[in-house]
Amino acid sequence: MLSFYEVIDRAVTGPLMSDQDYYLKNYVPELNKVIQQYKIKFNPETPLPSDDALADTVFEAAVDFFSRVGAYCPDTSRVMKFTKEEILLAAGEAPSASSFGEGPDRKVMRSRMPDDHSEPWYHCGGGIYTTSDAVFMNQIEGLANIKKACSLSIPSSISLKGKDARVRSPQEVLATIKTVSMGREACKRAGRPGLPILNGISTATGPISMFAASHPNFGLRPSDGFLIDSLAEMVVDFEALDKVAFYTSLGANIGSTSTPLFGGYNGGAEGNVIVTVVYNLLGILIFRGTYHYNAPLHTKLRVSSTGPLLWIIALANQALHRNAPYPTLNLPYLGGGAGTDCYYYEMAAYHTCVVTSGGNMLSGHPSISVAPDSIVPLDHVLNIEAAQAASKLTRKEANPIVLKFLEKYEGQLKSPPKGLTYQECYDMVTGELTNAEYAKNADRIRKELRDLGLPVEKSA
Amino acid sequence: MTESEILGKLKESILIFDVELAEKSAQEAVNTDIDPLKAVEEGLVKGLDIIGEKYENDEIFLPELMMAANTFQTAMQILEPKISEKGQERAKKGIIVLGTVKGDIHKIGKDIVTLLFRTAGYEVHDLGEDVDLFTFIENAKKLNADAIGLSALLTSTLSGQKDVIDALTQEGMREKYIIMVGGGATTPEWAETIGADLFAENAQAAVRKLTEMIAKKS
Numbered sequence: 059m060l061s062f063y064e065v066i067d068r069a070v071t072g073p074l075m076s077d078q079d080y081y082l083k084n085y086v087p088e089l090n091k092v093i094q095q096y097k098i099k100f101n102p103e104t105p106l107p108s109d110d111a112l113a114d115t116v117f118e119a120a121v122d123f124f125s126r127v128g129a130y131c132p133d134t135s136r137v138m139k140f141t142k143e144e145i146l147l148a149a150g151e152a153p154s155a156s157s158f159g160e161g162p163d164r165k166v167m168r169s170r171m172p173d174d175h176s177e178p179w180y181h182c183g184g185g186i187y188t189t190s191d192a193v194f195m196n197q198i199e200g201l202a203n204i205k206k207a208c209s210l211s212i213p214s215s216i217s218l219k220g221k222d223a224r225v226r227s228p229q230e231v232l233a234t235i236k237t238v239s240m241g242r243e244a245c246k247r248a249g250r251p252g253l254p255i256l257n258g259i260s261t262a263t264g265p266i267s268m269f270a271a272s273h274p275n276f277g278l279r280p281s282d283g284f285l286i287d288s289l290a291e292m293v294v295d296f297e298a299l300d301k302v303a304f305y306t307s308l309g310a311n312i313g314s315t316s317t318p319l320f321g322g323y324n325g326g327a328e329g330n331v332i333v334t335v336v337y338n339l340l341g342i343l344i345f346r347g348t349y350h351y352n353a354p355l356h357t358k359l360r361v362s363s364t365g366p367l368l369w370i371i372a373l374a375n376q377a378l379h380r381n382a383p384y385p386t387l388n389l390p391y392l393g394g395g396a397g398t399d400c401y402y403y404e405m406a407a408y409h410t411c412v413v414t415s416g417g418n419m420l421s422g423h424p425s426i427s428v429a430p431d432s433i434v435p436l437d438h439v440l441n442i443e444a445a446q447a448a449s450k451l452t453r454k455e456a457n458p459i460v461l462k463f464l465e466k467y468e469g470q471l472k473s474p475p476k477g478l479t480y481q482e483c484y485d486m487v488t489g490e491l492t493n494a495e496y497a498k499n500a501d502r503i504r505k506e507l508r509d510l511g512l513p514v515e516k517s518a
Numbered sequence: 519m520t521e522s523e524i525l526g527k528l529k530e531s532i533l534i535f536d537v538e539l540a541e542k543s544a545q546e547a548v549n550t551d552i553d554p555l556k557a558v559e560e561g562l563v564k565g566l567d568i569i570g571e572k573y574e575n576d577e578i579f580l581p582e583l584m585m586a587a588n589t590f591q592t593a594m595q596i597l598e599p600k601i602s603e604k605g606q607e608r609a610k611k612g613i614i615v616l617g618t619v620k621g622d623i624h625k626i627g628k629d630i631v632t633l634l635f636r637t638a639g640y641e642v643h644d645l646g647e648d649v650d651l652f653t654f655i656e657n658a659k660k661l662n663a664d665a666i667g668l669s670a671l672l673t674s675t676l677s678g679q680k681d682v683i684d685a686l687t688q689e690g691m692r693e694k695y696i697i698m699v700g701g702g703a704t705t706p707e708w709a710e711t712i713g714a715d716l717f718a719e720n721a722q723a724a725v726r727k728l729t730e731m732i733a734k735k736s
Contacts, residue, residue, distance in 0.1 A: 086584075214673060214674075222674075222677045223674060224621070224675075225622070225674040225675045225677075263621070263672055263674050263675075289624065289625075290626050291626070295623075319626055321576065321579045321580060321630070322579065322580045322626045323581060323626065325579040325581055325582075326576065358576075358722070360702065360720075428702075428703070428704075428705050
């Protein structure tokens with residue numbers, strides 16, 4: 059694989075181009091050409107496809123597209139170009155297994171194969187979620203208490219002593235340090251000090267607060283995971299490259315992250331499936347990642363659970379794991395609020411598509427990611443149960459089940475139901491589950507998922 | 519070609535993003551003395567209306583919106599001077615300045631909003647990303663804007679929306695502009711907290727809600 063020095067050199071030697079020209083004269087037309095050339099077509103009947111030849115074609119198209127358009131560096135107004143050979147070399151050297159955590163909680167996350175019946179990695183806690191200080195510790199402790207959880211996301215704290223922690227402010231540096239310290243403390247309280255935190259430094263928006271909070275005094279270790287993201291679409295700025303330089307020097311796990319936008323420059327399902335794979339390749343080559351966060355998102359609905367989005371996440375995982383084994387976590391942004399049927403069916407459909415396609419589980423983020431305090435631990439137990447059940451199925455067996463799930467919720471996505479908050483379900487002092495109706499509803503959902511064909515078993 | 523056929527061709531050029539057809543049909547409209555304003559409103563705009571519906575239904579996406587807008591602009595380069603010559607003016611629904619607030623560099627959502635407003639007949643001044651709060655205010659003043667659009671994707675940049683409202687209030691100009699907020703991190707509750715006039719959950723909602731609000735005001 060190209061060295062990182064060679065990679066960053068491309069950001070200062072690549073062809074000069076305005077961002078408008080990059081998208082209008084390069085990115086959009088080349089993506090359309092690639093879609094036509096490789097004859098990639100979304101089929102609504104198979105949100106979970108099982109055509110290996112199609113998966114391989116998507117991979118080939120992704121390599122071709124990446125070699126045509128490269129990535130855009132806005133700091134230099136240059137395109138970072140890579141040849142097909144350079145991309146394929148990186149793909150061939152992708153880290154197929156990465157270790158996270160310490161002590162008894164040290165585990166290996168793997169790139170799985172489609173229809174592989176091994177259990178996936180279970181990551182709990184959604185993406186970067188906002189939480190009030192009142193529930194912060196209890197919420198993380200609740201997630202850390204989930205026995206099968208392999209890793210956690212910790213919340214983003216956007217206030218400090220009751221004041222806003224603005225982007226790139228000294229308050230942000232302090233809030234970021236506070237967040238990681240509290241996150242580690244909550245894991246200790248749950249008796250799992252070595253549990254890896256994989257959403258890096260959730261409160262940090264820029265490298266300064268991210269680097270500050272990485273100091274070992276605050277509790278993070280190289281065996282946690284540090285997220286570095288591209289901006290949609292295919293923008294790699296110096297801040298991202300600064301983070302790569304820092305975390306590779308620490309020998310830390312880097313989680314390359316991407317949010318391809320359905321309805322944006324990638325267009326619909328066909329463009330997004332290609333670009334989703336490209337971001338993984340970019341993650342290996344440019345961000346030197348040890349795992350990837352996939353989060354394709356619908357620009358209007360702000361969810362990941364529509365039929366076309368399921369097809370994208372399933373097929374992109376298949377394309378990747380068959381050709382460039384790189385462990386992926388796949389983040390579902392879901393419309394339904396915590397504890398709603400809509401949420402449960404969305405997460406079950408999403409995990410079924412991901413897990414049977416070779417991906418690992420990241421538990422679903424409720425309420426279009428905007429309702430604070432909406433990460434409710436029992437929901438995340440159900441996420442694990444659904445993902446575990448999916449690992450027992452093949453793609454062919456699972457596709458009809460996914461279609462049944464879609465029928466249950468797709469009509470609600472324009473105006474999804476609001477859900478519960480942590481405070482409405484758990485005792486704020488003891489952290490015990492106190493909402494009996496919510497717990498009973500979870501049992502009903504387990505039964506319904508089983509009745510529809512997903513062999514969910516209640517965790518011990 | 520009859521007037522109706524030329525208007526049909528103008529509409530079709532938008533629907534199939536055919537810049538050459540737009541140029542040719544606009545020239546044909548001028549050559550045959552079709553009222554240029556009529557050529558715009560009953561030809562090009564009819565096409566844009568269908569484009570808007572298709573976007574709403576996920577039949578087309580941002581690249582197609584951009585191509586439709588480009589086709590529209592090409593025809594307008596021929597028709598607009600003729601409209602001016604006749605002393606006419608194309609009715610504008612309103613003037614908007616918009617951008618992504620200070621500290622936030624996300625652009626795609628804001629770009630989609632810009633395009634949809636333009637295709638809906640608004641004059642839009644896109645100030646870009648990471649925009650200083652006084653840049654919003656100075657441009658709104660200079661352009662005599664009806665509305666200011668503030669986009670924020672990150673929770674930690676939401677305060678940039680509040681800053682613009684605070685500065686307008688401080689300068690005694692808050693009531694002069696409709697303030698609309700949107701972007702991944704915004705919620706109706708947040709919009710209410712900071713005293714924004716309009717929360718838009720997506721680009722189409724922004725166009726619909728602002729149009730209703732401007733109609734109520736006038």
